[in-house]
Amino acid sequence: MQPSSRLTRLGLALTAVGTLVVPVLATSALPASAAVTADPSTPVPVVAPEGATMSYVVNVDKVNFGQINKAERAVKAAGGTVIQRYDEIGVLIVQSTKASFLPTLRADKNSAVASAAPTRTVPVSEAPGAPAGRPVPPGHRKLADFEGMYTGSPSGAAGNLDPMEGEQWDNVMIKADQAHKVTDGDRKVTVAIVDSGIEADHPDLKANIVPSLSVNCTGSGVPSPTGWEPTASSHGTHVAGTVAAARNGVGIVGVAPAVKLASVKVVNDDGFIYPEYAICGIMWTANKQIPVANHSYYVDPFQFWCGDQADQAPVLEAMRRAYAFADKRGVVNAAAAGNSAYDLANKTTDDESPNDSTPIDRKINNTCRDIPTELPGVVTVSSLDSSGGLSSFSNYGDGVIDVSAPGRSILSTYVGHRWARLSGTSMASPHVAGVLALLKGTHPEATPAQLVSLLKSQAQDRPCPAGDARCTGTPQYNGFYGDGIVDALKAVQR
Known part of the structure; x- marks a missing residue:
């Protein structure tokens, strides 16, 4: 590579x-090749620091207003804030400053949440009070x-x-x-x-x-x-x-x-x-x-x-x-x-x-x-x-x-x-x-x-x-x- x-x-x-001037993806969601194999991939742990704003995606179990509203209440109860709702597909974009947010949400069996995960491995740079940017990894901007x-x-x-x-x-x-x-x-x-x-x-x-x-x-x-x-x-x-x-x-x-x-x-x-x-x-x-x-x-x-x-x-x-x-x-x-x-x-x-x-x-x-x-x-x-x-x-x-x-x-x-x-x-x-x-x-x-x-x-x-x-x-x-x-x-x- x-x-x-x-x-x-x-x-x-x-x-x-x-000139110079855990839920895994249901096999029905993607083609058969996406089914879980005998050799699992390597996990990549994501640590959410207490007090830092992290971003998450939350998928609702059933796509209807009642279930989406129920999932939003569960998000709030776990210490999160819904930033954007996509009612058409049952997806919420969520932010939280609580290190316990994701484990709490996943543990709630009555939340109407099918799955949830971080969208980044680092805090949200565009959140209020966050630094304007962060050092870009070596090679990331190589031209x-x-x-x-x-x-x-x-x-x-x-x-x-x-x-x-x-x-x-x-x-x-x-x-x-x-x-x-x-x-x-x-x-x-x-x-x-x-x-x-x-x-x-x-x-x-x-x-x-x-x-x-x-x-x-x-x-x-x-x-x-x-x-x-x-x-x-x-x-x-x-x-x-x-x-x-x-x-x-x-x-x-x-x-x-x-x-x-x-x-x-x-x-x-x-x-x-x-x-x-x-x-x-x-x-x-x-x-x-x-x-x-x-x-x-x-x-x-x-x-x-x-x-x-x-x-x-x-x-x-x-x-x-x-x-x-x-x-x-x-x-x-x-x-x-x-x-x-x-x-x-x-x-x-x-x-x-x-x-x-x-x-x-x-x-x-x-x-x-x-x-x-x-x-x-x-x-x-x-x-x-x-x-x-x-x-x-x-x-x-x-x-x-x-x-x-x-x-x-x-x-x-x-x-x-x-x-x-x-x-x-x-x-x-x-x-x-x-x-x-x-x-x-x-x-x-x-x-x-x-x-x-x-x-x-x-x-x-x-x-x-x-x-x-x-x-x-x-x-x-x-x-x-x-x-x-x-x-x-x-x-x-x-």
């Missing part, structure tokens, strides 16, 4: 493009290969091309350049960029951003209509450009340049995406019925959340409920497979978690999931180089990867009215979200499952490379490319 960091997982390398970026938009492009469009090899690989001769997408379609925020006045994005559909979830997971622009990361702005940079004579062109964008901010200024942020983001997207969402991250502080651990399984279940609800509300989700060159179909160890305190070497098993990318219904995307081969950093896995898309040295928008190249499965996933947006435009009545089926059936088959034993499967489906490279041209052909 390659060393990983928040920025390598959220974007990997920035390279030159110009590799920074050389430069565009600060302006070169002129002289031929025909109706935007100035940098000729450098977008990625759009050529997925045939987006050919799709644009048919359509740039439907303005009625919106894509939620669940990420670090989008620069609202970027010249390549501002025409497509919908402020009324945008939200900031980094305040303990409570949705706020303000603060959804980036404050510490250009990652979300880069992802947004790949999906829907406008055809406007400036910069680049997205896969679906006519569709709209919603900024759903779930990355805090320390670079973390905690469960309460992610749940807030997907529930906002679901309740606003935004038809397509992109998730280029994994939920902290665990690279893999294990279904056989009482302090991790409840988060996995809460996330499953949230995404299942989004699916019912018509949201189709694309997610990055991850950048650790890891075989997701054969999990054995993890030495990167928890990343908000001190990582440990732990054994993991097939109950352990990279979320959201390994949740049911989510499209798991691996990354390709310009040659069409799997990127060296990309996770893979037979039966896990759904489709593949370009992810190395991707030119897109960047904070400061700039453009830059980034690499990672984070960059591959928005290509898929863009194709899904095109599909939604040509098939407006399609359900998420139908859109995913179309996406897979239209993908360009790519067989395993000769001699690489890591890749197993058939030319039509395998662990490197899934069902193949996504095809934007087929997506717009009715």
